[in-house]
Amino acid sequence: MALTVGLRPLTRALLRPWARVPGAALGRPAAGSGDGVRCFGSPRVLVEPDPAAGVAVMKMRNPPVNSLSLEFLTELLISLEKLENDKTFRGIIITSDCPGIFSAGLDLLEMYGRDPAHCAEYWKAVQELWLRVYLSNLVVIGAINGISPAGGCLLSLSCDYRVLANNPKYAIGLNETLLGIIAPFWFKDVLVNTIGHRAAERALQLGFLFPPSDALQVGIVDQVVPEDQVQSTARSVMAQWLAIPDHARQLTKNLVRKPTADRLLQQRDADIQNFVRFISRDSIQKSLHVYLEKLKQKKG
């Protein structure tokens, strides 16, 4: 898949992709890997490779809530691109290193009080991450070990399979309307593809965040397991998926997902312009302000 990352050279230059991760990389072999196999990654993305299994675990660590800032998105993109281009790997497990939070979704501070050029650059990176995960040739499994609203839910929905930890706090859904904003058409498409039209219609309008039992029932996740079994379950599901020949699985995945991805690919620039126009409205900026204040006040 030829996707351009399309971020400002400055943004990319600021990052140090593939730098050894302090602490994690200091001689600690990756779990399940043989001696000499080291964790690698970037400041916000820790990659634990298991070359023998052909699997890498990608841990998001952008504390406190793994909000998808521009820098974090860029690091995720670079990690994914690297893994995708390395023939050692056939599958990745995406999980979180922030306790209780898978991802709080898009970083509201990238959309609030920003100029149009910044919003456009940000939205391009959001599109890019979605396309890269959604169309990945690798098997992508979400080991969802925390709450995942909005953009966090989109990231989960873009995986091939979702395992959610059974904790009532770990709700998942596209809750944009609760913020006074709307889920873009491609977020909506992925939800419809996953849970069906009627369920998506209700969930989107009401901004449902499904706790684990409801999430399983509606089909927004594939499995709910005790919290301490999320990673091991993701590993055994991965083994099942990797038992299928790559070429057959990849072509099938493409067959199923391409029409949805094409809807965005055919109008990426227009989608960016729509986003910038929408997010720049006074009324939307006001809604974001109110929501951010609410998050602050919640702390007391």
Ligand SMILES: CCCCC/C=C\CCCC/C=C/C(=O)SCCNC(=O)CCNC(=O)[C@H](O)C(C)(C)COP(=O)(O)OP(=O)(O)OC[C@H]1O[C@@H](n2cnc3c(N)ncnc32)[C@H](O)[C@@H]1OP(=O)(O)O
């Ligand atoms: C017509 C065409 C239209 C085109 C489309 C147009 C428009 C827009 C589409 C936009 C799609 C948007 C997608 C999104 O993902 S929006 C983000 C949605 N996320 C949320 O609603 C989650 C908000 N966060 C929370 O609910 C909680 O933080 C939590 C995740 C449950 C964690 O709770 P807790 O552990 O208690 O932590 P705090 O609430 O205290 O948060 C810690 C600090 O992190 C800040 N924070 C939290 N979430 C975000 C975020 N998403 N972005 C930026 N910052 C975030 C929070 O304010 C705290 O900051 P502080 O320490 O400085 O106070």
